[in-house]
Amino acid sequence: MTPTVTLVRGDITRRSADAIVNAANSSLLGGGGVDGAIHRRGGPDILAECRRLRASRYGRGLPTGQAVATTAGRLDARWVIHTVGPVHSTSEDRSGLLASCYRESLRVADELGARTVAFPAISTGVYRWPMEDAARIAVETVRTTDTAVEEVTFVLFDDRAHEAFAAQVG
Known part of the structure; x- marks a missing residue:
């Protein structure tokens, strides 16, 4: 099934959805940008679950392109799906890793039973992915991934x- 794709301008921490995707860093312990905002607004329960994940399955951190879920804490969602986007490189094609962030987040959403998912523009902040290319990869990946979302x-x-993103959604 192909999900309906909508765009909104705003703060992802203020969205209501079954799952909100966090553009996390591999430590899972918070950071700047979207990651810091989600941890601040969501509260300490998110960080506590991230610490448990680090102590068990992800001792070396969450690998780039992968995704894992925690509680959403005080956010208006049931879950936060954390995914680690790639840092943009002019010498290496990492677009497959960026696409994997969206695919893996949708896979985790399916496992959770989430029907509505809110995504940020992954890797476009401090990871410097060019916005137009990031939008193309994001929209194309969501539209071609088999999901129940x-x-x-x-x-x-x-x-x-x-x-x-509007130029890609059409």
């Missing part, structure tokens, strides 16, 4: 991101 909302922080 019914609605994907891309929550975009500014007008530039919204315009790039």
